[in-house]
Amino acid sequence: MSLSARAQYACIALLELARHYADRPHTPLTVQAICRRHRVSHPFLRQILNRLRASGLVTSARGAGGGYALAVPPEQISLKDVLDALGESWELAPDEPDPEQNPARTVLARVWRDVNRTLADKLSNICFAELADRYRRELEQTVGEPDWVI
Secondary structure, rough: OOHHHEEEEHHHHHHHHHHHHOOOOOOOOOOHHHHHHHOHHHHHHHHHHHHHHHHOOOEEEOOOOOOEEEOOOOOEEHHHHHHHHOOOOOOOOOOOEEEEEEEEHHHHHHHHHHHHHHHHHHHHHHHHHHHHHHHHHHHHHOOOOOOOOO
C-alpha cells in the first residue's frame, strides 16, 4: 500500500481543519493558509477539498471570510473515511477469487483478507480529533526552539 500525493494532502488539509475546529468550530480556514503552511499547490488542494466537500466531510463558504471547514466534528472523521471519499485504495492486496482454486493462492488470499480487515479496522479507528491532538503536541515541541546553534 502506498498513499498518493492526493491522499496525503487531503489528510494534511483535514488535519489543519481539525486543529482549527478545536479553536473555532465551523469557522472556515482559507486554502491559502493551508497551502502556505504546507507548501501545497493551491489548485491541487482546492480540487482535493472540493472532492471532500462532495463526500460531506467538509463545507465551503465563498467570499470574504470564506474557506473550508469540517462538516462534522473531527471525532467522526477517520482516516478510512478520507481515503474512501477520494476513491483511494487502502488495501494491501485485492480480494480476488482464484478461478483455479490453487491451494497456495487460497491460503495467501485468506492471509491478505485478514490483513486487509485489520488495516480497515485500524484506519477506521484513527480519527482526526486524535490526529489534531498529536499535531498540536508536535507543534508545541517545535515552536520556540531556535533554528540555530551557537
